[in-house]
Amino acid sequence: MSKGKVAALVGPKKVEIKEFNLPEVQPGAVLLKVRRSNLCGSELHIWRWHHPVIKHAVLGHEMIGEIFELGEGVTTDYAGNPVSVGDKVVPAYYLTCLKCRSCLRGDFNLCQNAYAFWSQPPEKPPHFTGTFATHYYVQPNQYFYKVPDSVPDAVAAGANCGLSQVICGLDLAELRNGESVVIQGAGGLGLYAVAVAKEKGAKVIVIDKVKERLEQAKAFGADYVIDLNEFTTLESRSREVQKLTEGDGADVVLEVAGVPEALIDGVHMIRPGGRYISIGNVNVSKEFEVPVAPGLITRKCAKIIGVVRYNPWYLYRALKFLERNHARYPFDKLTDKEYGLEEVPEALQKAENRVVTRAAIVPNK
Amino acid sequence: MSKGKVAALVGPKKVEIKEFNLPEVQPGAVLLKVRRSNLCGSELHIWRWHHPVIKHAVLGHEMIGEIFELGEGVTTDYAGNPVSVGDKVVPAYYLTCLKCRSCLRGDFNLCQNAYAFWSQPPEKPPHFTGTFATHYYVQPNQYFYKVPDSVPDAVAAGANCGLSQVICGLDLAELRNGESVVIQGAGGLGLYAVAVAKEKGAKVIVIDKVKERLEQAKAFGADYVIDLNEFTTLESRSREVQKLTEGDGADVVLEVAGVPEALIDGVHMIRPGGRYISIGNVNVSKEFEVPVAPGLITRKCAKIIGVVRYNPWYLYRALKFLERNHARYPFDKLTDKEYGLEEVPEALQKAENRVVTRAAIVPNK
Amino acid sequence: MSKGKVAALVGPKKVEIKEFNLPEVQPGAVLLKVRRSNLCGSELHIWRWHHPVIKHAVLGHEMIGEIFELGEGVTTDYAGNPVSVGDKVVPAYYLTCLKCRSCLRGDFNLCQNAYAFWSQPPEKPPHFTGTFATHYYVQPNQYFYKVPDSVPDAVAAGANCGLSQVICGLDLAELRNGESVVIQGAGGLGLYAVAVAKEKGAKVIVIDKVKERLEQAKAFGADYVIDLNEFTTLESRSREVQKLTEGDGADVVLEVAGVPEALIDGVHMIRPGGRYISIGNVNVSKEFEVPVAPGLITRKCAKIIGVVRYNPWYLYRALKFLERNHARYPFDKLTDKEYGLEEVPEALQKAENRVVTRAAIVPNK
Amino acid sequence: MSKGKVAALVGPKKVEIKEFNLPEVQPGAVLLKVRRSNLCGSELHIWRWHHPVIKHAVLGHEMIGEIFELGEGVTTDYAGNPVSVGDKVVPAYYLTCLKCRSCLRGDFNLCQNAYAFWSQPPEKPPHFTGTFATHYYVQPNQYFYKVPDSVPDAVAAGANCGLSQVICGLDLAELRNGESVVIQGAGGLGLYAVAVAKEKGAKVIVIDKVKERLEQAKAFGADYVIDLNEFTTLESRSREVQKLTEGDGADVVLEVAGVPEALIDGVHMIRPGGRYISIGNVNVSKEFEVPVAPGLITRKCAKIIGVVRYNPWYLYRALKFLERNHARYPFDKLTDKEYGLEEVPEALQKAENRVVTRAAIVPNK
Numbered sequence A, B, C, D: 001m002s003k004g005k006v007a008a009l010v011g012p013k014k015v016e017i018k019e020f021n022l023p024e025v026q027p028g029a030v031l032l033k034v035r036r037s038n039l040c041g042s043e044l045h046i047w048r049w050h051h052p053v054i055k056h057a058v059l060g061h062e063m064i065g066e067i068f069e070l071g072e073g074v075t076t077d078y079a080g081n082p083v084s085v086g087d088k089v090v091p092a093y094y095l096t097c098l099k100c101r102s103c104l105r106g107d108f109n110l111c112q113n114a115y116a117f118w119s120q121p122p123e124k125p126p127h128f129t130g131t132f133a134t135h136y137y138v139q140p141n142q143y144f145y146k147v148p149d150s151v152p153d154a155v156a157a158g159a160n161c162g163l164s165q166v167i168c169g170l171d172l173a174e175l176r177n178g179e180s181v182v183i184q185g186a187g188g189l190g191l192y193a194v195a196v197a198k199e200k201g202a203k204v205i206v207i208d209k210v211k212e213r214l215e216q217a218k219a220f221g222a223d224y225v226i227d228l229n230e231f232t233t234l235e236s237r238s239r240e241v242q243k244l245t246e247g248d249g250a251d252v253v254l255e256v257a258g259v260p261e262a263l264i265d266g267v268h269m270i271r272p273g274g275r276y277i278s279i280g281n282v283n284v285s286k287e288f289e290v291p292v293a294p295g296l297i298t299r300k301c302a303k304i305i306g307v308v309r310y311n312p313w314y315l316y317r318a319l320k321f322l323e324r325n326h327a328r329y330p331f332d333k334l335t336d337k338e339y340g341l342e343e344v345p346e347a348l349q350k351a352e353n354r355v356v357t358r359a360a361i362v363p364n365k
């Protein structure tokens, strides 16, 4: 029986590589060989043992793999395309249970059992529940899609997290061509958002404090950037956004910064009747609270919309988006360093120290 | 030339009755004789001189009147119905300029010139710019509608403020039949909201701290009430809402309480993916801020929607709503005391002292 | 091993009762004991051998059953409610494959594999693929919901076909309170539609040619009825609808008549900008074509919306609708005669001869 | 007093140039000097005396002008931008009365008084009611917008008819990036539609029978074209669309062909759940009827949406669209010949004979 390896968290900032027999593939499931997996910020959060639940766990969730074994009854991906061993695919990193109260409303992005199989303890079968591993086990009812041939691994590996989510978020914003969108934060999600908003014909303004990121934002098509080092007050930033939007304020603000104060900035920056999409802020404890006057929301007729994950078919749209556009943007520069599976501890430490910004794990190289 | 009178604010809590010649009616305008005008909470706010701009001003905005004189070219109301002198009508209390940046988007409720003629200094022509007066001057492009014959004055007088706004708010909530709606606050707007939500087939839960108001809410059809004296913590209230909604949380929370903390309550009370409609909170200064974790909005996929005024045709819908439903609800009990025009100072003082809760001015009785 | 029986179509209008061993219940599947099954019009269509594909087949699709055996892993229904043997449930009559091009867009009502297991030849396992049978086999990924205790069998049995579909159709019409809806056809679907539209606060006008049906429509809450025997021309019907809608025309027309000419009537009856929901017409061959001037659709800014089946969670909403409302409407009179399983041939023949209008099969009585 | 001239229809295909005193400009109105006016197909229709109402009339409706005189109270355009004499502007060619039953619903594109002042008999004041004239009188409540400096006259002149309408139509189609849109007809509207759909990130397929038009469609960015001379049957065209859309059928079909059969083609070409936007077909008489099986609409869950005119603020969006994009597309080649005012009869005759395809009138050259 074949074996595979996983990078498992065994204590705070402590990772070990462990070996297990490859699991038997149940009907409806699929076993993948991991081709490439990104080191996303939420992995660092888990690695520091800050996550409330995930402690002993196989790490990794952003990935592209190839089909290693198909469970009984699996003949197509979730777009109806025939699949066979060796095909490159990307899975949603969460489950769609169909049976919880959120699935009951068609809100699959809110499935209350989404993480039932995510990053489990390594000893627990089927072992391969994270993507920092040689293999990854896709559960029945876990969506996956074939990757278009023309899309390189380095580009596809981020599709199942950030890209799908910003496409979903900008759809919820009902962004129309000619509208202005301010993107708070030029990290991976922010850069994706620039490209997606540009394809929708929007005017794009990006805010960040890191010069290199603002440069990247421009390379991704941002029409304007606002450097937080230059515009240091809420007032100056709001004024700048107004100036860049013919005095209106932004039609849409998309938050992918993960900074609570961004909410206040955003509500000030939108025009009357504008929309604010909240993606990056996910912490709910006291220290992440900011003071908000509800009257501001009322008077502005603001629409504030929270977005968690994405309906799973957005992953398909993300892959099609990449197929259409990857050559037009420097997607391949989003990761700056590759590591083997044994180097996962090093990759995490370097990401923590900000020596690398976006590391990729290539476990089978 | 005929004369008329207005109740004018001339200092903090200082009202004088003043007499003026009736104005010449310009093309497109209409002069009304006021039949009845409600004393709405925002009038008290102005009367205390707390309003940032309105100081010396004719008071009053909720009203029903009858046509006294039609300006040249006015042959119908804004529903295309022919009008003539003596017809009972209700005007929107604000203008639709058609030419500002909000009107440019069809967001007439956000018209930036909405208040260009509202509650002007009494000496300024056309003098009759408030409804605590014998007459009221309806500007060109100020929407007005005939009142259905069957709707009594006491019922119609509140249509152009609270009722239109809650109908608009519940439409923005895209409330569907069978959904649950929590209404924060059982004042005038809250009671209207109960009736509107019930007509939409919703399950209605009302929260307030005044026993009489909760009783009224039941009379208007509320399925459940939550007494703030009994449920004194955020946790207990959220738990109660969950209990009343099969464990889900509310599909919609509608805030008409004017209490900033209601936002926090509301975001906790809605189900994942639920909507929060903010109407009552309109103050934006520091003391009206409450601590909010943006991550809570993200994680819940909450939709927070501010609502100011209403698209002017909602006033027509409000009148049709009353035509269909007024006999089924105790709308006529929403005002508890009538005053003549000379008694406006007394009415305001009594409202301030909470001796009366909802006073009506009947200036021509 | 236990046995069960099915009523199987073996030739044109030829039905035989056949006995089979009860199937082994696969993981994710459920075996039901049928409590009651309605004889819906589409069954007659199949029975006459007019269906293009279904020839040798177990009959029946509208039903309520009770859980006889739960497949491995099935612990809840599709609303997350725990289930156990003996619980009353209703299944959607079709599958949701999750993997076809329609499921890819979240259009589960359009699933291209919806009928993969519907009304199969009786010899083909699992045999119990229709509801005119003692038992019925619910496939994995076939939605089913527990029936609220208060809802009688006779009321619940039609939920999974007509009621779910009209709720879905009226949601797609974005019907708002106070709007007018004309319902073309007062059969089972039409009567359901009356009740649903009334709960949404609509003004309801029903058109049919059968006096008893129009009477029933009134009993279900219709505000007005139009008798086709009295209004015999397109012009007279349109005029009547206009008269009943203050000269506007209908906001919405819902077609559940199955008569092609209804489309022409409907497009004439709606107001400019009105919506036409097409449900009853499902035949596409030449003899079902009617002449339409596309310019009429353009000039009216009509929205014509076809509705097939329903997103499966509408079945849950249908059951909740019945829980809220069944006591207010004569739902129990929708079926007028009960038959045992052996009497299915007789029931079909009597339905064909219109001796009974809506028969119910009670196979285990 | 200054004088101006108009090209007036005085009989079938009979045009005379007439001179009148320039009208006094009423409060709220604006008098324009016409810079350029396109000869749109509907003018030919009128010129042939085929229009049911317009017989003796000043011709012309697509135009760009400059402000000649501002009526009292007019200080801005309908985007709130200050205006003064000499500014280049474009008016909507119809009125928004605010008071009819359609305006009552915010459906300004359906205003029932839209044409109250359009193409009146020349003798009737204010005489300048068409744009084939030296001057044009913009009524109060007739929307107009300043033209961005960078947009040439030849590009702006078509904004107030075709371009605004297709932007509106594609918004109603809720076209999303990555979706496919088939455009039926590559005339002026069709070419505009290509550009608009491309800016929205769509995949665009254009159908026409004229080789030059298909070439132009490609120049405007069409991804694929279908030549009706090559694909001569409904089946072959549907198959080709399916082939170009990965087997799905088109997400959206936009009809700007004015050919009734296009409806049938379109309903066959869309995917299940697709949208069909009807713009070009506007005739309603018997000879424009085509046979349609309503069941096809039902089974496909098609959405058929008629679009007349546009909400007036779409004209502003059209001008902003041109400002962003005019340099990227050969908009300036959409008109192929310029005529002076005296040459209007010749221009009409040449257009009728298809000697020129899109003529422009430059009346003050």
Ligand SMILES: [Zn+2]
Residues within 6 Å of the ligand: A040, A041, A042, A061, A062, A161, A162
């Ligand atoms: Zn991630």
Ligand SMILES: [Zn+2]
Residues within 6 Å of the ligand: A096, A097, A098, A099, A100, A101, A102, A103, A110, A111, A112, A113, A114
């Ligand atoms: Zn779920």
Ligand SMILES: [Zn+2]
Residues within 6 Å of the ligand: B040, B041, B042, B061, B062, B161, B162
């Ligand atoms: Zn008020």
Ligand SMILES: [Zn+2]
Residues within 6 Å of the ligand: B096, B097, B098, B099, B100, B101, B102, B103, B110, B111, B112, B113, B114
């Ligand atoms: Zn305005």
Ligand SMILES: [Zn+2]
Residues within 6 Å of the ligand: C040, C041, C042, C061, C062, C161, C162
């Ligand atoms: Zn049925």
Ligand SMILES: [Zn+2]
Residues within 6 Å of the ligand: C096, C097, C098, C099, C100, C101, C102, C103, C110, C111, C112, C113, C114
């Ligand atoms: Zn499917």
Ligand SMILES: [Zn+2]
Residues within 6 Å of the ligand: D040, D041, D042, D061, D062, D161, D162
């Ligand atoms: Zn035109």
Ligand SMILES: [Zn+2]
Residues within 6 Å of the ligand: D096, D097, D098, D099, D100, D101, D102, D103, D110, D111, D112, D113, D114
């Ligand atoms: Zn109008």
